[in-house]
Amino acid sequence: MAHAVFQPRSAYAPGAGYRLLPLRFGRLDESTYIVTNDVGEYVRLQRDELVAFVGRRLAPDTRVYKALKSRHFLYEDDSTVAFDLLALKYRSRAERVAEFTGLHIFVVTLRCDHSCQYCQVSRRSEDSAQYDMAVAHADKALDLVFRSPNERIKIELQGGEPLLNFPLVRHIVERAQELNKLHRRDLQFVITSNLSRLTDDVLSFCQEHGVYLSTSLDGPVDLHDAQRPTRGGSSHQTTIQGIHRVREVLGPDRISALMTTTPRSLQRVHDVIDEYVRLGFHGIFLRSLSPYGFATRSLIKRYGVEDWLDFYKRGLSHILRVNAGGHLLREEYTTILLQKVFSPLGSAYVDLQSPAGIGIGALVYNYDGAVYASDEGRMLAEMGDETFRLGHLDHDSYEALMTSDALLSPLGETILEGMPMCADCPFLPYCGADPVFHRATQGDTVGHKVFSAFCAKQMGVLRHVIGILETNAEARDILLQWV
Known part of the structure; x- marks a missing residue:
């Protein structure tokens, strides 16, 4: 031969x-x-x-x-x-990797007064005080917050409905500011709330301490109320009243809103966007469902990636028309990707990092003292999979948490440059690894990219946005203003 x-x-x-x-x-x-x-x-x-x-x-x-x-x-x-x-x-x-953990999420309670169909956590009734975070756990978590070397620290207070445990919210903010007299970080607070428990006392506290608020707004009244039901009235009316009160007391830039796309909203993207414009918002995040919590049982199987991509493309087209008409409105997910394309520093968005942003981008301190590598990791644990549980505030040090196998293993596996199919993908610089999503949907932190809804979504959005940038000069000018 x-x-x-x-x-x-x-x-x-x-x-x-x-x-x-x-x-x-x-x-x-x-x-x-x-x-x-x-x-x-x-x-x-x-x-x-x-x-x-x-x-x-x-x-x-x-x-x-x-x-x-x-x-x-x-x-x-x-x-x-x-x-x-x-x-x-x-x-x-x-450089962002070296900055380390900037986002710290405190789950101050699981209690909630809403019954949202797509809720990603196991909410509890309003009288279930055993699902409130203890002050001792909050203090231990705050000690860990300031172990991070990041000069910019954001503390996000979540639930359930965190205002149902407002005394602890007050304690966390005041103690963090006291600790910061020594540590001297750029410190920011956000309360994620449905605004149903917004009182003058809460607003006064937020004004005094520079606290921001974030809420959920799924669209016009019929759509919002159908997706976010609550006892005793319209949750949409309560939310709108809360938004107006926050703006009157704190200012127009101190509250943001987030929507979630469900099968009910797929054909109503224009209505959703128009509601945000009507209320004077300048940002909207066309967010897809996540495969956690109640959504997995009731909604997630009723639409796929292609359905959401069609929703997104129609929505982005409408948003561009809104901008052309004189009202600045950013689509926030598109803006994040544009930052990845055009900004010299990229984007700090936790879900689009290499290696994955879990742990080194965000940490979650659960109501019961457990520490998770991400909010989605906490949600996955509520479904019985504790893969991303790093440890517990009562018996694990900062060093033990940050060097645990639960963190180091997925970090090592989610460096895109070494991941199968990602390494050769032209969209790698704009993408990220989502090990929790792939664990939830494929039982593996890396996942098979051919079958990955995460990859299909990313590639679909990026092809669409880059196509607009390259073929539509007017739309390109609008998109670049968002960055």
Whole structure:
């Protein structure tokens, strides 16, 4: 049997003129490709342009050559500037990992007065005080908060309905501010509330201590009330009244709102957006359902990724028209992705990090003293899977929590550059790893990307947004204003 003969070394030498820097490429649509590099730069190419580029046959005086050179996809033999700039940009985008945990979530109670169909946690009745966080656990959690080296600390107070345990909310904020006299961090507080228990006392406290509020608004009254029922009246009316009160007392920028897409809202994206515009909001997050809690039993199987992507595309088109008409309204998920594309620092959004943002991006202190690597990890534990439980405030130190196998193992597995299929994906610089989602849907923290709804969603959104950026000048100008 004859042995294969290798060609001479000269056959493998780079072509004259330029060499390739690290890149990934893939199909953007039926006729075009996208090439990306590790710092999020991209160029849209026709197939013949891509073939000529990788074959080192591009002429230096062409538009494509100049675009690829300026965005660090190639370097010329007589210069190393591209290497230095690429390294600087990569280092800037990776700095967030070294900053460590900035978001700290306190679940001060599981009690709630709403019965939302898509609730991701096991809510409890209003009189179930045994599901309130103890002061001792709150104090231990606060000690851990300031062990993080991050200069910017956000403490988010969640439930249930956290205002049902307002005395503990007050204690956490006041004690954190007292501790911060020593630690001197940039400290921010957010209460995530349905606003049903908003009182003058709560508003006065928020005003005094600079506390922000976040609420849920699923759309106009009939849609919101159907998805977020409560005893004794309209939850929509209560929410709207609360929004107005917060703005009157604290100011227009001290409250934000979040919606959740259910099968009921799929065909009503314009109505949802118009409600946010009517109420004067300048941001809306077209959020899909998450596979945790009650949603897994009642809603999650009633629509798929393609249904949500259609909802999102119609919604983004309507939002762009709203902006063109003079009202600034950002779609927040799109804005996060645009930051990943255009900002030199990328985005701090926990769910789109490599390695995954669990633990090193956010920590969750549960009402019972358990510590989780993410809020979704806590939700998964409520469903019986404690994969992302790091330990307990009563008997685990900060060092033990942050070096536990429950954290280090998924972090090691979720570095995108080494994950199957992710490593070669052109959308890697704009994506992230979601080990909790894949554990919940596939029983594995990495997951098989071919069957991953997370991947299908990311690629669908990114292809759509980049297509708009490259083909619609008016829409591109609007999108860039969001960044």
